[in-house]
Amino acid sequence: MxxxxxxxxxxxxxxxxxxxxxxxxxxxxxxxxxxxxxxxxxxxxxxxxxxxxxxxxxxxxxxxxxxxxxxxxxxxxxxxxxxxxxxxxxxxxxGNGFPLEDGMTRIAVIGRGVGAAPMRFLAEKARSMGIGVRAYISANSEEHLFDKAAYEGSGCTFTGCTDPNVKVTDFFAEDLKKMKFDAAYVCGSKRLMKAVAELSDEYDFAGYVSLEEHMACGIGACKGCAVRVNTKDGSEAYARVCKEGPVFPVKRIV
Amino acid sequence: MAGIDTSVVIGNLRMKNPVMPASGAYDYYENNAGLFPMSDLGAIMLKSIHHDIRPGNKPPRIAETPSGMLNAIGLMGPGVDTFIEEDLPFLKQYDTKIIVNVCGHCEEDYLTVAEKLADTCADMLEINISCPNVKEGGIAFGTDPKKAEAVTAAVRKIARQPVIVKLSPNVTDIREIAKAVESGGADAVSLINTITGMKIDVRTRRFVLANRTGGLSGPAIHPVAVRMVYEAAHAVKIPVIGMGGITNAYDALEMILAGASAVAVGSATFRNPLAAAETAEGIEMYLRENEIASVRSLIGAVQE
The missing domain is CATH 2.40.30.10 (Translation factors)
Incomplete structure (x- = not known):
């Protein structure tokens, strides 16, 4: 449209x-x-x-x-x-949104700074479906935890992290020891994306990442927003962030 | 004024209007997302098709520039077999002409693709001898008149459809190349492909594009394109398809007045997905407002 x-x-x-x-x-x-x-x-x-x-x-x-x-x-x-x-x-x-299914009981939304913007929409949608949401958001400072009040207001458990020496996914890792998550969604930081991919090896949850790229058209025509994706045989392959993404299974990227 | 005629003729093909998307700029079959019917255009010009699958270049592949863009996509595409199986059948349903852009690393590549397309519903082929973004991406043919003539003649012999040859602006004299491909049997020439450019990020002191160089397109190159279309149109008798920085009907009419029989809209569709359809509509409006019966009377009609 x-x-x-x-x-x-x-x-x-x-x-x-x-x-x-x-x-x-x-x-x-x-x-x-x-x-x-x-x-x-x-x-x-x-x-x-x-x-x-x-x-x-x-x-x-x-x-x-x-x-x-x-x-x-x-x-x-x-x-x-x-x-x-x-x-x-x-x-x-x-583009393709985050997979969210009826019957999920708990998800994690993870992001950093302004890059975490789409996570609020996801968290609010999940809450409206009765899904438990734990938000793990990092930022440079408290005032950059932009949507903290909104997460808390919609009934999410919010963990904010402004300490540069601590990864916000460490809090997620702690929670994974205690409770089951159906899925984790991450965006806004390559470091956090890698951490989610590693945790998804250890624990049984579906990991998704939303990527950002410079775009010309946004509709798949220019092929400018290419990102390297994993292939079974290790051959060179690219996907368009605007068309095949911006949401990818985290294992397809890391 | 009734009975406005917007149709033009390229080779043995009559297009209902002179407007098509430029190759690589808009894959209509996949992406127009119902914004307008493809049959509003005179033709659909498809992305470059190789004999095999092309992954494309490493990112970053695009950069914004003043009134334009640089791209080094690297002709990412599915290969001719997949294209014939999956894309062409879908395109057939539309009431418009289908032009397939053919690319290759060597003469044999072009011939393989042309041969496979011979018995398909493709109405015309555009031979890309001018992509600046891949090694041997045709540009080797596009800057040497002898090679350009030879590859044109070889494709012409095999192709069942009329053959357009797409020319590079990265040459000393566009007239010489245009004449060479005309001698080789081309039914039309299209120009200009992108102008080779470069962008450096001063903060990081790195090339912006992974490929270092890219093709410059958009309104920034329009005056260069108009000049080259004018020169080519005066050098050859075959029709010229004009492209380079067209964003609207006025830009398109400028090309037509310079000598183009048809036009292609490229980068402009990235910022306005309706650009090609609006260009076609705008040409018809111009004809009505100026009481001109046929767009063909404007081809090369620029005056001193």
Whole structure:
């Protein structure tokens, strides 16, 4: 779907980080946790590409999508300056979301900083299905644990980690000794992804990772967002993050 | 004004309008996701097909540039057998022409693919002798007039469909190459492929693309493409398909006025998946507004 939506609010939440809320009922209706949208919110041909963003929140009743962003370059600098009632072109929702099944009893969502954005949507969806959720989120500082209140508010058990010498997955490893998890979902950090892959060798749970890449089209056409994937015979093979991903079984990547 | 004629002729093929996607830019059969019907376009131009499976280049493969992009995808693709089995049957259902872009490392590769496509529903072949992103990715043929003529003649002998030869802008004189492939029996030429470029990240002091160099495309190259289309159109009698930085109907009409009989929309579809369809619609609107009966009367019609 390719539509023009209106921004409802856009605010900087802490220096260098913002949240934008978009009114896009058709996309909110369809979006699944882990999917992403391509956005264009400027006139003219510079910047040239639309920008991919993971979906942080969906409110189907209210018809809104929430995006959490970090100001890192030309595209997000324009986004940070965008007025609250701006028009935004949205292509999406795109890609494959996180596999989530009825009958799961407990899952882990793991992420770091702004990269953990899609985990909130996943956690809230899982909670609405009656699935127990433990969130393990790391960040540089307490104020970068952006969605802590939301996780706690939706009934997740939240573990935040701002100590650079401790991996947040160590807390997950401790919990794995005590309780069974059906699945773990990770994004926003290669280090955390590797840790989840290693833990999935030791314990019986399904591990999934959501990857980020620079994209031109977001729909599988340009083949620019390629990522190396494991093959049985070790041959060279790539998958497109936008089309085959952005969610992959963690064993396919690590 | 009734009875606007947007059709154009390439080889023995009549296209309902002059617009197609550029090869490698938009795999319609897989990706248009119902945004518009493929039959809105004059033709579907498919990605490069090799005789075997191509994994493509190591990432990073793309970089944004001022009004454009660099790419070094490396012709990632499924190989001709899978393409014929899985993709072509799906494409047949659409009321538009099918053009298959053929790539190879050596003359034999091109011939293998052309031979396998001979009895399929492919309406036309585009021979890619100009991909700058893979070793021997055809560019060796595209920069040497003698080799270009020879490979064109060899493919022409085997192909059952009209043959377009896609030219590289990375040459001293585009007219010389265009004439050479015309002598080799090409039914049309298409140009320009991407211009070889490079981007370096000053913070990390590394190449942005794993391949070091990539092909520059997008609006940044449009004036270069218009000039080369103009030169090629005046050098050969066969039709020219113009491409390079087209984002809308005005860009497309500029190419047509320079001498292109048809046009392809490439990188623009990455930022606007409707770009090709909007270009086709915009050309028709221009004809109506200016009371021009046929788009063919605009081909090469630029005046001093």
């Amino acid at each position: 390719f539509i023009t939506a209106k921004a409802l609010t856009n605010r900087i939440i802490t220096p260098g980080f913002g949240r934008i809320l978009l009114s896009a009922p058709q996309i909110a209706e369809q979006a699944k946790p882990g999917q992403f949208v391509m956005l264009k919110y400027w006139r003219g041909i510079d910047p040239f590409f639309m920008r991919p963003f993971s979906i942080n929140t969906v409110d189907r009743a209210g018809g809104t999508l929430g995006i959490l962003y970090k100001v890192v370059g030309q595209g997000t600098e324009i986004l940070a300056d965008l007025s609250a009632d701006a028009e935004v072109e949205i292509l999406g929702p795109r």
